[in-house]
Amino acid sequence: MRKRDEDRTMNSDPPPAGARQSDFEALYQRHNREVWALAYARWMDADMALDIAQEAFMRLWKQWEAGEDIQNPRAWLLRVARNLAEDYAKSAFRRNGTTPPQLMNGVHSKELQPLELLERQEAFAQMRAILEELPVGDRDILTLRYALDYDAQQIAEILGINATAVHMRLSRARQRLADRLTAQGMKTIP
Amino acid sequence: MNTIEQNPDVDKMLSTFFKAEMPVVFPSLKLPSMGARIDMPMPAVSRSAHRDGQTISKSRLSLAVSVALLIGGCWYLSDQMGNAPERSKATKVSGDGATMPPKIRKAIEEPKKASNMP
Numbered sequence A: 001m002r003k004r005d006e007d008r009t010m011n012s013d014p015p016p017a018g019a020r021q022s023d024f025e026a027l028y029q030r031h032n033r034e035v036w037a038l039a040y041a042r043w044m045d046a047d048m049a050l051d052i053a054q055e056a057f058m059r060l061w062k063q064w065e066a067g068e069d070i071q072n073p074r075a076w077l078l079r080v081a082r083n084l085a086e087d088y089a090k091s092a093f094r095r096n097g098t099t100p101p102q103l104m105n106g107v108h109s110k111e112l113q114p115l116e117l118l119e120r121q122e123a124f125a126q127m128r129a130i131l132e133e134l135p136v137g138d139r140d141i142l143t144l145r146y147a148l149d150y151d152a153q154q155i156a157e158i159l160g161i162n163a164t165a166v167h168m169r170l171s172r173a174r175q176r177l178a179d180r181l182t183a184q185g186m187k188t189i190p
Numbered sequence B: 001m002n003t004i005e006q007n008p009d010v011d012k013m014l015s016t017f018f019k020a021e022m023p024v025v026f027p028s029l030k031l032p033s034m035g036a037r038i039d040m041p042m043p044a045v046s047r048s049a050h051r052d053g054q055t056i057s058k059s060r061l062s063l064a065v066s067v068a069l070l071i072g073g074c075w076y077l078s079d080q081m082g083n084a085p086e087r088s089k090a091t092k093v094s095g096d097g098a099t100m101p102p103k104i105r106k107a108i109e110e111p112k113k114a115s116n117m118p
Helices: A002-009 A017-043 A046-065 A073-090 A092-096 A101-106 A115-132 A136-146 A152-159 A163-183 B008-021 B047-052 B054-082 B102-116
Strands: none
Touching (some): A136 A152, A152 A163
């Protein structure tokens, strides 16, 4: 609650330039994980989520520079990150897809990857594929729960739903996930 | 109410997966310096030349010369065509389509006229 109050009052009285920059960096440190998590939940792509998170913060900075009074930067950032993630769906990059760097032009990495790492990557790919089949709302909850270790109340606050709904959706999502993991014979991640 | 019931295997797998996916260190934001203006890219033209209007007049002059050359060239060529010597007018001698240059025809016709004279 204290964190939200800090956010809300941050722009009510514009501080001097240097202080504004340090305020902004503090804001970045405080919320970058949440912003990343929401972008990640949309497309299950860690690098892209990082780009979206950075873009959202840059836009917030520009708003600050333009003198816009943003009452709740955290809510603003989360909304912008979601919108950016949605816009990404319409971009040519998404439509055309891309190839993993190690396979580009048929050139493979010179470094041989350890077997364990390969197994882990395969398990991650399997997990990602299963998660992609879940509704975006469920992925939001799972990402906030397991990437950030948020409890139901914190998740509910970010997503604007009540804690009971979080419990229900989380339980259902986990059950679905467990069923699919079992069906694919995946019991653990190396 | 806020505690979330656990399913150890799935929980562990999900936790491992999401923690591995999340960047360990978020790169620091490179903010543009305070009050810095972003200059829009401009054409590679020196400002002084642009200010004097030299560049504009040069380009306009080039355009005018090109157009003048084009029009002049066309006019000259068409004039040449108009003043070109007339093609020798071959004259039909008979109805079978054969033609004869006027000089030869004249030479042939003159003796005829002379013979017709009394």
